[in-house]
Amino acid sequence: MKSGGAIERLVRELSGLPGIGPKTAQRLAFYLLSASPEIGHNLAQAILEARNSIKYCSVCANLTDKDPCRLCDDVNRTPDVICVVQDSKDVMAMEKSHGFRGLYHVLHGALQPSEGIGPDQLSIRQLLKRLEGDKVKEVILATNSNVEGDATAMYLARIIKPLGIKVTRIAHGLPVGSYLEYADQITLAKAMEGRREMQ
Amino acid sequence: MKLYKVDAIVLRSREMRDADRILTLLSRQKGKIKAVAHGVNKPSSRKRGAVQPFCYSSFLLYRGRELDSVNQCEGIEAFSGLRADLDRISYASYLAELTDYASMEDQINGEAFFLLLTILHLISRDGADVELLTRSFEIRLLDIAGLRPHLDNCVGCGVPVESETVGFSSSTGGVVCGRCSGIAGDVKFFPRGTVEILKLLLKWDLKKTERIKVSPRVRQQLRQIMQNYISYHLEKKLATALFLEKLYYHY
Ligand SMILES: [Zn+2]
Ligand SMILES: [Zn+2]
Numbered sequence: 001m002k003s004g005g006a007i008e009r010l011v012r013e014l015s016g017l018p019g020i021g022p023k024t025a026q027r028l029a030f031y032l033l034s035a036s037p038e039i040g041h042n043l044a045q046a047i048l049e050a051r052n053s054i055k056y057c058s059v060c061a062n063l064t065d066k067d068p069c070r071l072c073d074d075v076n077r078t079p080d081v082i083c084v085v086q087d088s089k090d091v092m093a094m095e096k097s098h099g100f101r102g103l104y105h106v107l108h109g110a111l112q113p114s115e116g117i118g119p120d121q122l123s124i125r126q127l128l129k130r131l132e133g134d135k136v137k138e139v140i141l142a143t144n145s146n147v148e149g150d151a152t153a154m155y156l157a158r159i160i161k162p163l164g165i166k167v168t169r170i171a172h173g174l175p176v177g178s179y180l181e182y183a184d185q186i187t188l189a190k191a192m193e194g195r196r197e198m199q
Numbered sequence: 200m201k202l203y204k205v206d207a208i209v210l211r212s213r214e215m216r217d218a219d220r221i222l223t224l225l226s227r228q229k230g231k232i233k234a235v236a237h238g239v240n241k242p243s244s245r246k247r248g249a250v251q252p253f254c255y256s257s258f259l260l261y262r263g264r265e266l267d268s269v270n271q272c273e274g275i276e277a278f279s280g281l282r283a284d285l286d287r288i289s290y291a292s293y294l295a296e297l298t299d300y301a302s303m304e305d306q307i308n309g310e311a312f313f314l315l316l317t318i319l320h321l322i323s324r325d326g327a328d329v330e331l332l333t334r335s336f337e338i339r340l341l342d343i344a345g346l347r348p349h350l351d352n353c354v355g356c357g358v359p360v361e362s363e364t365v366g367f368s369s370s371t372g373g374v375v376c377g378r379c380s381g382i383a384g385d386v387k388f389f390p391r392g393t394v395e396i397l398k399l400l401l402k403w404d405l406k407k408t409e410r411i412k413v414s415p416r417v418r419q420q421l422r423q424i425m426q427n428y429i430s431y432h433l434e435k436k437l438a439t440a441l442f443l444e445k446l447y448y449h450y
Contacts, residue, residue: 018217018412019217020212020217060393081403111361113288113289113292113296113438113439113440113443114211114292114295114438114439115213115438116438116441116442118442118445119439120445121446145253145359146240147212147251147253147282148214148254149286150282150283150288151285151288151289154284154285154288155285155446158285169242173241175243183247184247184249184277185248185274185277185279186247186248186251186274186279186282187247187248189277189279198450
């Protein structure tokens with residue numbers, strides 16, 4: 001049966017997406033097919049449009065549909081602080097927190113010696129270019145809190161500090177809402193290191 | 200029993216999709232094991248800390264059809280001093296990759312396990328001579344793997360090599376006397392003192408390695424000898440060795 005083939009294909013494509021198992025894929029597929037035709041149509045259109053127009057921002061390397069991206073172009077953001085993150089997803093997470101009003105730089109990964117991912121595989125040259133001149137006063141290293149993220153932060157600190165720019169690392173410690181007794185030893189050690197005086 | 204327990208060092212911890220990691224473990228009880236750890240990149244995961252590279256942790260593993268998976272784990276030693284320094288992380292990555300290459304899956308290798316555990320302890324101390332300890336580790340691991348270079352007698356004719364300059368050839372596996380220097384195309388010459396230090400690195404207690412005084416020039420020669428020898432015998436240059444080179448001789 002022809003339509004059976006098309007449904008199966010839709011389920012297969014959906015279950016290839018991160019975080020979506022076969023059950024969820026089936027549910028999504030049947031929803032798309034039973035809902036009004038515009039819903040599926042609009043979704044397909046949105047995916048195609050995004051896919052065809054998304055590129056890397058020539059300034060911050062974030063994914064964008066216009067170059068420079070909206071964040072780099074925003075005159076209300078402080079241009080002298082750059083927050084360095086591993087992924088575009090991290091920019092989105094940071095923006096949702098409303099805790100930062102400077103600019104970003106997306107590395108697209110982290111140093112991983114054992115996988116052959118060195119400085120040249122990340123957008124580090126592009127970052128160094130942004131630091132030329134003395135527009136930038138501070139670089140905040142917001143790479144992940146694991147061995148790869150830490151190594152990347154230490155590497156960047158090593159090459160950026162000699163330029164006379166302030167380099168900071170975001171604090172790592174106990175997740176909000178968590179119990180001390182459930183924290184592992186590395187997290188606890190880091191939380192202790194990053195302690196602050198009470199106001 | 201589908202569940203089994205091991206104490207293991209995390210040699211490699213590769214990020215996969217859905218917050219999973221694929222681990223390569225060197226265990227005391229079963230040698231090298233590959234296992235998947237589900238969901239460990241999420242902040243809520245309690246296994247997160249113990250599956251980081253170079254952690255020495257105790258694992259409860261579930262035997263799967265294709266790949267074993269981590270049921271529970273808890274850190275025994277996190278080597279946090281190691282994580283706080285880029286040089287140490289980079290060297291530790293190299294030591295782990297070298298050990299990975301030198302070990303076979305499901306083959307118990309207690310000597311390699313304890314050697315790695317000891318070296319991780321040593322290089323995670325403040326002020327450790329990471330480079331020299333790494334050389335000492337290399338020659339010891341080669342010894343365990345049955346690949347130790349000949350350092351006393353000429354690999355060509357067997358006479359003791361006692362001249363002031365000593366030839367060394369990776370392809371023939373050790374030192375070469377003056378008369379045999381045409382034996383292979385890759386013979387390079389070094390002061391005898393450099394080869395003597397290599398012997399010391401193998402013989403002395405690993406914990407005393409740092410008492411050996413070595414000049415920057417000799418360090419560079421030791422690195423050259425060991426790196427050539429290792430890439431010749433592994434038939435490849437390790438990714439982490441290339442990374443170390445870039446870190447120190449680039450940018
Ligand atoms: Zn941008
Ligand atoms: Zn000879």
